[in-house]
Amino acid sequence: MPEPVGIANLPNQRYKIVSKQGATFTLMVAGESGLGKTTFINTLFQSSLKAYQDASERHNKFTSAHQTVEIDIVRAILEEKNFKVRLNIIDTPGFGNNVNNHDSWTPIIDFIDDQHESYMKQEQQPSRLNKKDLRVHACLYFIRPTGHSLKPLDIEIMKRLSTRVNLIPIIAKADTLSPIELEAFKSRIRDVIEAQDINIYTPPLELDDPASAEHSKQLIESMPFAIIGSEEEYEVAPGNFVRGRKYPWGLVEVENDQHCDFKKLRSLLLRTNMLDLVLSTNEFHFETFRSVKLGGNDDDAGNEGEKDEDANENGDVVKKSLAKKPRRLHNPKFKEEEDALKKFFTEQVKAEEQRFRQWETNIVNERNRLNQDLEEMQTKLKSLEEQVKKLQLLKR
Amino acid sequence: MDSLYAYESPSMSQNSPMINYRKDAKKGVKFTFMVVGELGTGKTTFINSLLNKKVLSHRYEAASGHAKTVGETKTLTFTSAKSVALPNTAILTKHEFNPRTVNEEPGIALTETKVEMIDDDNMKLLLNIIDTPGFGENLNNELCFVEIENYLKQQFDLVLAEETRIKRNPRFVDTRVHVLLYFITPTGHGLREIDIQCMKRLSKYVNIIPVIGKADxxxxxxxxxxxxxxxxxxxxxxxxxxxFDNYLNEYDEDEDHELIQECKFLANLQPFAIISSEHEFEVRDSRNGQTRIIKGRQYPWGLVDINDPKYSDFPILKSVILGSHLQDLKDLTHDFLYETYRTERLTKVTAGSNGKNAAEEEYDDSEFHDTVEHHQDNSTKNSNHYYNDTVPSMSNLAQITNASGSELTEANGDDSSITSADSSVKKSKSMLLEDESNEMPSPKLKDSPSFSSSTSTLSLEHHVPHTNFNKSEYLPPPRNLNPNNTAFKRLSIGPQRNQLRQISETVPYVIRHERILERQQKLEEMEMASAKELASRAALLEQKAAELKAKEKSLMKRLELERQRKLAVESPTKSESTVEDPPVAEDQSLAETESVNTLGRAETDTEA
Known part of the structure; x- marks a missing residue:
């Protein structure tokens, strides 16, 4: 029996390299505030990666109740069994907090596009060994557990996200919905997602591996995942601690499939499909972006919807042949603000001018009055002088 | 219903409780409340569990299976987000789920549901519940508060118009909203901009009680x-x-100790954390083994009892709004919020109606005086009854005043002589009353200088000495004073009355006029917006048509090319010269007819 050539050993070599290099994973969490994004991150990685927004800071920071959407990046290195993962976690505080949420998704969408673009530019550089890669591999969109359906705001941003990243919708704070309500809510969300053509991430079905196919199928069936997050641990049995939320009426266990889909989501994100998420970002979303950007070839299905939207939004008709998508350089929000500021400024200037004019007229009036006084004085003086002369004449 | 126990609670017993109670019991107590809050904060469930029956149906639930409601839920107003009359406004009132249209902004609607409740003591409670579906669901939620604000204002206007009218409508229904329950979304991060702005804007027109929805x-x-x-x-x-603790200093510390404690407790508890449910569960008490039925929420990890005061303020809120503070809320709406609004409104209206600005700006004061004077008129008449059987008529008064105006001393003398004769007859009867009547004039005397000029004060000086001598002699002066006063008042009221009449005639109409103008403006805006929308759509359609035509052309070209190629292929096989021409012509004509057909199809497409 001849000795094997050793080609079969390549996976092992690969394994060694990968385990030495570690991996990078970028996760974005989006959604309205107060849906437990921070808690979820900390629950997922079982460590306090992200600090909570301090309440007092919140009060100092926002003098008015109006908030702008920010992008908040946390970097961390996780190590498990000597394998390192560089994590980038992107949070979007302030989303959906305002009265007028038009275009509040722009910073988020722009951020994703910017990462694609900067990566592309780095690739075109002569030396491209130290690329900075912040392309978002997975985006978790948190849905408020209303029990009704998705809001227009949710749909708007999900539509935009779904053409750019691997979008995974999750129902946050699922412990406010009873199982029946949750099921109804999930099915409604699924209906909406289907009817609105939102492409959410689905794990690939590997037909040659029945076990993993079964697993993927399960995952797909339970989408959107209902999630509960907690950093507290409680002792259920002596020596047995579980993460959960302690209510007066019972303990909700995070890692209990009866209570929520946390385990499934974690498995999707980290255990089974992390590589797929990274690869599909590179192969599908980045490629789409790249081809659109470089080729200007717009027959791409993903981009067509976007253009139509732009045409609708602007109300004017952009000719399709010309429609190399003009990237929005400016957030329309800021434009509005700018306009308001300009208006205010011009008004102020006008008011000031008015005031100055008033002053001027006042001063002129004053001068005239003084001149008149002066003239009067002079005439008086003259008359007096004449009188003096007369008197003198009389004296003589 | 146990929640209504509080009708006998201290806060209710302040003003003649039994009379009010009986009256209320017969007519029923009317109470209007509004629930505002983002979708999915449990408004509908709260109402249903508050009234213990299914009153409102949920958003995506067929509107069947309603328990008896007094009158159907009706929509009062709605605006759509784009202020275009598109069918999507129906989303809010239709109870079906259409995944295709959920991305459209729903706008906001106000719906009203009337419910009658009868408790154990036969107390009738007529509830008017106003729901606000669509609040917070739009991308721009500004219109939500504008709409609610307008509605609240309109109710105040209606009452105001009714109040100032000369002939009042006996069947007028007061639709003012007494309390607004604002459902705060349970974020865990405090209030958001929308919460703050909404509460701030609406607080001018309604009492706001913030509650935390879905506190579980x-x-x-x-x-x-x-x-x-x-x-x-x-x-x-x-x-x-x-x-809740605003009016605490009005209460007596010792007497209403409990009440004060209660209010302090409530103030401290605010904002109420609400858990509500429509479902009932049977629970076996572990201690005595008895089963009882509770309303609650069943989770895999436990059962939440909505009436458990340990974690739900639901029972407290229920007793507050349907019991202990119901009257407070109503009174506050009328006495404070409405009064403030009225003052503001009337000064604006009267200042706005051109012409008699200055005169009418004093409208409020004059009306105030008017009521006071009426009161005095009555009292003077009453007091006159004591002295004199014949109530002085207008002519009589004029005589008297004229006389007193011309010759003070003489007139007084005359008066006294007349009245002394009368009073001497009356004396035996009125002696008992005199003590009271003697008290009556004294406040008058204080009042008089403000109304009547120096004459009355003169007469005062003249008559004061007499009082010391004789009681019967004392009687004339107030009598003399009173006609004096009333005459003066009548003189001074004359123009005011006219003003009042004018105001009562104009104000309702001015208000209505304003409202109509507002509505017109709104309609115009809507029209403009829809015109814009239509134009943009038309443009889109045109563009599509043009595209289709271009496609047609290219297709036709291709067809032609194809044909020519075919011909080129075919021609060598066929005999060369003579037969060539006709088929080409035929082909062309064919192509033409085809193109016409396709064009027609394209047009129908665009039309579709």
């Missing part, structure tokens, strides 16, 4: 934290909410 998403410590956050925010942004 918080553990005990989280709830505590959230409540303090909200309290901080309320303080920081000066959100005017209903204060």
């Amino acid at each position: 998403s918080f553990t005990e410590s989280e709830l505590k934290h959230f409540k303090t956050q909200i309290k901080i925010d309320i303080k920081k942004f000066n959100v005017p909410i209903f204060q």
Whole structure:
């Protein structure tokens, strides 16, 4: 029996390299505030990666109740069994907090596009060994557990996200919905997602591996995942601690499939499909972006919807042949603000001018009055002088 | 119903409780409340569990299976987000789920449901519930508060118009909203911009009680934290909410000790954390083995009892709005909020109606005087009864005043002589009354200088000495004073009356006029917006048509090319010269007819 050539050993070599290099994973969490994004991150990685927004800071920071959407990046290195993962976690505080949420998704969408673009530019550089890669591999969109359906705001941003990243919708704070309500809510969300053509991430079905196919199928069936997050641990049995939320009426266990889909989501994100998420970002979303950007070839299905939207939004008709998508350089929000500021400024200037004019007229009036006084004085003086002369004449 | 126990609670017993009670019991107590809050904060469930029956149906639930409601739920107003009359406004009132249209902004609707409740003591409670589906669902939620604000204002206007009318409608229904329950979304982070703005804007027209919806998403410590956050925010942004401890100093410390304690407790508890449910569960008490039925929420990890005061303020809120503070809320709406609005409104209206600005700006004062004077008129008449059987008529008064005006001393003398004769007859009868009547004039005397000029004060000086001598002699002066006063008043009221009449005639119409103008403006705006929308759509359609035509052309070209190629291929096979021409012509004509057909199809496409 001849000795094997050793080609079969390549996976092992690969394994060694990968385990030495570690991996990078970028996760974005989006959604309205107060849906437990921070808690979820900390629950997922079982460590306090992200600090909570301090309440007092919140009060100092926002003098008015109006908030702008920010992008908040946390970097961390996780190590498990000597394998390192560089994590980038992107949070979007302030989303959906305002009265007028038009275009509040722009910073988020722009951020994703910017990462694609900067990566592309780095690739075109002569030396491209130290690329900075912040392309978002997975985006978790948190849905408020209303029990009704998705809001227009949710749909708007999900539509935009779904053409750019691997979008995974999750129902946050699922412990406010009873199982029946949750099921109804999930099915409604699924209906909406289907009817609105939102492409959410689905794990690939590997037909040659029945076990993993079964697993993927399960995952797909339970989408959107209902999630509960907690950093507290409680002792259920002596020596047995579980993460959960302690209510007066019972303990909700995070890692209990009866209570929520946390385990499934974690498995999707980290255990089974992390590589797929990274690869599909590179192969599908980045490629789409790249081809659109470089080729200007717009027959791409993903981009067509976007253009139509732009045409609708602007109300004017952009000719399709010309429609190399003009990237929005400016957030329309800021434009509005700018306009308001300009208006205010011009008004102020006008008011000031008015005031100055008033002053001027006042001063002129004053001068005239003084001149008149002066003239009067002079005439008086003259008359007096004449009188003096007369008197003198009389004296003589 | 146990919640209504509080009709006998201390706060209710302040003003002649039994009379009110009986009257209320017969007519029923009317109470209007409004629920405002983002979708999915449990408004509908709250109402249903508050009234213990299914009154409102949920958003995506068929509107069947309603328990008896008094009258159907009717929509009062709605605006759509784009202010275009598109069919999507029906989303809010139709109870079906259409995944295709959920991305459209729903706008906001106000719906009204009337419910009658009868409790154990046969007390009737007529509830008017106003729901606001669509609040917070739009991308721009500004229109939500504008709409609600307009509605609240309109109700005040209606009452105001009714009040100032000369002939009042006996069947007028007061539709003012007495309390607004604002459902705070359970974020755990304090208030958001929309909460603050909404509460601030609406607090001018209604009492606002903020409540935390779906409080079962918080553990005990989280709830505590959230409540303090909200309290901080309320303080920081000066959100005017209903204060339970505002009028505490009016109560007597010893007498109403319990009440004070209660109010302090409620004020401390605010904002109420609400868990509500429509489902009932049977629970076996572990101690005595008895089963009881509770309303609650069943989770895999436990059962939440909505009436458990340990974590739900639901029972407290229920007793507050349907019991202990119901009258307070009504009174406050009328006496404070409405009164403020009225003052503001009338000064604006009267100042606005050109012409008699200055005269009418004093409308409020004059009306105030008017009531006071009426009161005095009555009292003077009453007092005259004591002295004199014949009530002085107008002519009589004029005579008297004229006389007193011309010759003071003489007139007084005359008067006294007349009245002394009368009073001497009356004396035996009125002696008992005199003590009272003697008290009556004294406040008058204080009042008189403000109304009558120096004459009355003169007469005062003249008559004061007499009082010392004789009681019967004392009688004339007030009698003399009174006609004096009333005459003066009548003179001074004359123009005011006219003014009043004018105001009462004009104000309702001015208000209505304004409202109509507003509505017209709104309609115009809507029209403009829809015109714009239509134009843009037309443009789109045109563009599509053009595209289709271009496609047609290219297709036709291709067809032609194809044909020519075919011909080129075919021609060599066929005999060369003579037969060539006709088929080409035929082909062309064919192509033409085809193109016409396709064009027609394209047009129908565009039309579709």
